[in-house]
Amino acid sequence: MEKVVRKVLPLQTAHAQKKIGNETHEQKEKRMAWWTHDRFGMFIHWGLYSQAARHEWVKRWERMSNEQYQPYFDTFNPDMFDPKTWAKQAKAAGMKYAVLTTKHHEGFCLFDSKFTDYKSTKTKANRDLVKEFVDAFRAEGIRVGFYYSLIDWHHPDFTVDGVHPLQPKSEADSDYAKINKGRDWNKYKAYLHNQVRELLTNYGKIDILWLDFSYPNSNGHGKGKSDWGSVELLKMIRQLQPGIIVDNRLDLDEYSDGADFATPEQVKPSELQSEYGGMPFETCQTFSGSWGYFRDENSWKSNRELLTLLITAVSKSGNLILNVGPTARGYFDYRAVHALDSIGVWMKYNQQAIYGCTQAPAEYKAPENTLLTYNPVTKKIYLHLMQYDQSTLTLSGYKGKIKYAQFLHDNSEIKYQPVGDNTNDLQIKLPQKPNVEIPVIELTLQP
Numbered sequence: 001m002e003k004v005v006r007k008v009l010p011l012q013t014a015h016a017q018k019k020i021g022n023e024t025h026e027q028k029e030k031r032m033a034w035w036t037h038d039r040f041g042m043f044i045h046w047g048l049y050s051q052a053a054r055h056e057w058v059k060r061w062e063r064m065s066n067e068q069y070q071p072y073f074d075t076f077n078p079d080m081f082d083p084k085t086w087a088k089q090a091k092a093a094g095m096k097y098a099v100l101t102t103k104h105h106e107g108f109c110l111f112d113s114k115f116t117d118y119k120s121t122k123t124k125a126n127r128d129l130v131k132e133f134v135d136a137f138r139a140e141g142i143r144v145g146f147y148y149s150l151i152d153w154h155h156p157d158f159t160v161d162g163v164h165p166l167q168p169k170s171e172a173d174s175d176y177a178k179i180n181k182g183r184d185w186n187k188y189k190a191y192l193h194n195q196v197r198e199l200l201t202n203y204g205k206i207d208i209l210w211l212d213f214s215y216p217n218s219n220g221h222g223k224g225k226s227d228w229g230s231v232e233l234l235k236m237i238r239q240l241q242p243g244i245i246v247d248n249r250l251d252l253d254e255y256s257d258g259a260d261f262a263t264p265e266q267v268k269p270s271e272l273q274s275e276y277g278g279m280p281f282e283t284c285q286t287f288s289g290s291w292g293y294f295r296d297e298n299s300w301k302s303n304r305e306l307l308t309l310l311i312t313a314v315s316k317s318g319n320l321i322l323n324v325g326p327t328a329r330g331y332f333d334y335r336a337v338h339a340l341d342s343i344g345v346w347m348k349y350n351q352q353a354i355y356g357c358t359q360a361p362a363e364y365k366a367p368e369n370t371l372l373t374y375n376p377v378t379k380k381i382y383l384h385l386m387q388y389d390q391s392t393l394t395l396s397g398y399k400g401k402i403k404y405a406q407f408l409h410d411n412s413e414i415k416y417q418p419v420g421d422n423t424n425d426l427q428i429k430l431p432q433k434p435n436v437e438i439p440v441i442e443l444t445l446q447p
């Protein structure tokens, strides 16, 4: 499998100094308060690649020309597309926001853009699918976000680069020049700005914009802020939608307000950090290896692995956005439905340990094989028992700090007692493992 050229690494050293706007730290916190509270969202990758059903990068991986890709457009017919069902499924899983690919790297638009015919209204679907998504999710009380690919492998003016399906065999500048003859980058840049303007004008209040992605250092054949016109673009975005939350893939790391959140992609729970150059994070993850529907992909994460991602993210003050790749007919396949349902079962009983929660204060150490989340408003610590093979649990340094302990899923009391006279430790006697994938003990702190 080809390695993607980048991964836009968030700044991890000094915090950026330059600024584009003049928002204060407090204003930013307020703007992002719902996102920080809600913690859990749904990503939806859906496009013509869903029909190929072998990864959303299929056009690049198989080096397909526009002509070779055209059958997916000609036959695209999502006869079972029903975003109301998607929204209900997201809600039942406990997801509070959803981000849809309005256009992925393949260039196909799920919305009725004035600036192209390469869009859903010109296919058998014959509808603005983005509009229906927005209406359906809003109706369920789920916030809506747009993913929009900065990259476009269909547009005739998007210059061929190191990740393009038509990348020349040699890296010689002259070969790139030859293949790019006649492509007018300024036209593409205008197209990109125009489409972002459309998306942020025609669909009401949009909560998140997820722009993807920059790869400026690719042998001089990459793209970054000056290509996209990122500063201007971000100014326009903030002007059109002052409340919107924007990801960090515009290549604006040098500006302290060039992004709202970092996007560690497909990382292991152990790789998540509490902080990315002063920014909070949202880790984006798939159920299996692919974002777009991949029929023959079998490495699906277990319920435990998915919950571990969610709990770990929150234990480090971050969010999780979990991706579904609907089939080309427009429904979530049985594996995705199963994964969502199982998360929903856990969330039904344990959501208090996720929403409104964040990293626990440093004085509370997580015992081995546990993760802590903390609600600073209700002053509760949630002890997630990631393994359940011992009969006691020692809470080092917790003596005198806990008022009451219970399982979260059923409010059944958990007994604890000090360990000896000369320590600050408490010991919990664990009951039989309850029928919960990852049981959570709720510790109410002394006021």
Ligand code: GLC
Binding pocket: 004, 045, 056, 057, 212, 213, 265, 284, 291
């Ligand atoms: C990457 C991939 C893309 C996916 C995205 C989600 O940028 O190119 O296919 O949409 O990450 O984070």
